[in-house]
Amino acid sequence: MKTPLTELVGVRHPVVQTGMGWVAGPRLVSATANAGALGILASATMTVEQLRAAVREVKSRTPAPFGVNLRADAGDARDRVRIIIDEGVRVASFALAPSKELIAELKDAGVVVIPSVGARRHAEKVAAWGADAVLVQGGEGGGHTGEVATTVLLPQVVDAVGIPVVAAGGFYDGRGLVAALAYGAAGVAMGTRFLLTSDSPVPDAVKARYLAASVKDVTVTTRVDGLPHRMLRTELVAGLERSGRLASLARAVRHAAAFRKVSGLGWARLARDGLAMKHGKDLTWSQVLLAANTPMMLRSAMVDGRPELGVMASGQVAGVIDDLPSCAELVARLMREAAEVMDGLRGRYGPGSGPPGD
Structure with a gap:
């Protein structure tokens, strides 16, 4: 499945594993990358030296693209950006909006910049500063969250910016991916669903x-x-x-x-x-x-x-998840479900079928 996200970052599937502190380490990120999705390494709980070692470990485990999540307000943010550039990491994601200068530095080095946002105005700001895409999380998401549901926030952001939008908050299966694409998103990001895999390091x-x-x-x-x-x-x-x-x-x-x-x-x-x-x-x-x-x-x-x-x-979504697949099994299942949903929609509402109820 090709979308603006897959073409932007070079992955096979429009699925992102979010950067979860203490969880999204080399093991989970490399398993996600090898499954054809975009794994994001969480760096906020790592020292600068640990981050460099973690990046190199991921590179030793997979040839596929992956990303690193950074805190833009951290005092050593530029040191971490330098590691991303020096080590050839494909994507830099941010929990807070990075500065215009930081975005420019990364883009000049060929790094794709994807900030996370929780409001339309934040998406508009980083898009104007040159961000390549945005990850928008609705209130259903884990960790720090806002009050606006993904189904309301996502179309707002899609309509407001001219860059790829990744939808997060409430996604766990192929039906959700199709729904996000219908809203205009270029893919989905999932945290809890990847946390609950056999590749996750959580006890x-x-x-x-x-x-x-x-x-x-x-x-x-x-x-x-x-x-x-x-x-x-x-x-x-x-x-x-x-x-x-x-x-x-x-x-x-x-x-x-x-x-x-x-x-x-x-x-x-x-x-x-x-x-x-x-x-x-x-x-x-x-x-x-x-x-x-x-x-x-x-x-x-x-x-x-x-x-x-x-x-x-x-x-x-933790309340509707009941298994622990590997990342490879999860991504393959999600893409299979998405294909089945789209085939079903084409069969039900395709050319000549008429509107529902006819």
């Missing part, structure tokens, strides 16, 4: 928690880091909802100290990144401090296998 016990969840077991809370965050509803999340402001800030201080050790960053560097985050997202200092909760609470579940001590970011 089996944690995957089992996801598979057991219903749609109603996925909730949105602001009590982890001060911003809306979609995740599985657990006893820990319920406790966070009940906890007071001082307890939340004290927990964030502990997690900031822990993340400093894991990331190798000094307090001065964390402060600079916090200041950049504050201005980039217009946050209060309390929210900036709370942001330290996110990487460590995700790590407890996604790496250590301790969901009782951490949180599990999740799209609403």
Whole structure:
């Protein structure tokens, strides 16, 4: 299936595996790439040295194109961009809008730039700055999310920009891919669906928690880091909802100290990144401090296998997923389903069939 996305980045299928912290490492990204989709390496939880090693590991596992997700507001963003350029990575994706200068630097080096956006105005801004495509996530998506559903947000963005649009939030099968294409998207991006594969490094016990969840077991809370965050509803999340402001800030201080050790960053560097985050997202200092909760609470579940001590970011689709295919099986199934849906539509509503009801 050829779309503007496949032609832009050189993959066989218009499917993207999103850059999930602690999850989207070399193993998952290379499996996705070998399946013909676009794997995105999550770098926010890696040091610069770890990122370079991870990029080289992916390259050793697959000859296919892949991408790296960056935090545009990170103090070492340019160092990470230099790794992407030096190592010949095909795609740079961003959780926050990169600057016009950063986009130009990447494009001059032949790197495809795909920022993630959650609003029409953000898509218009990065398109005007030269972004090659945008990934638009509706409220159904996991992690940090907005309030507008994908079915409302996606056509807004498609109508507003003249570059390929990748749809995220609520996708997990071939029917969703066809629906996104009908809205004008060039492909779909999925996080939770790729997290729940046999190639995902998430511990089996944690995957089992996801598979057991219903749609109603996925909730949105602001009590982890001060911003809306979609995740599985657990006893820990319920406790966070009940906890007071001082307890939340004290927990964030502990997690900031822990993340400093894991990331190798000094307090001065964390402060600079916090200041950049504050201005980039217009946050209060309390929210900036709370942001330290996110990487460590995700790590407890996604790496250590301790969901009782951490949180599990999740799209609403977790409630309708019930298996753990490999990435190759997942992508092949998704494309087969999409072909069957399109064939069915042509047979039902093709030339000479007349409008529904005739």
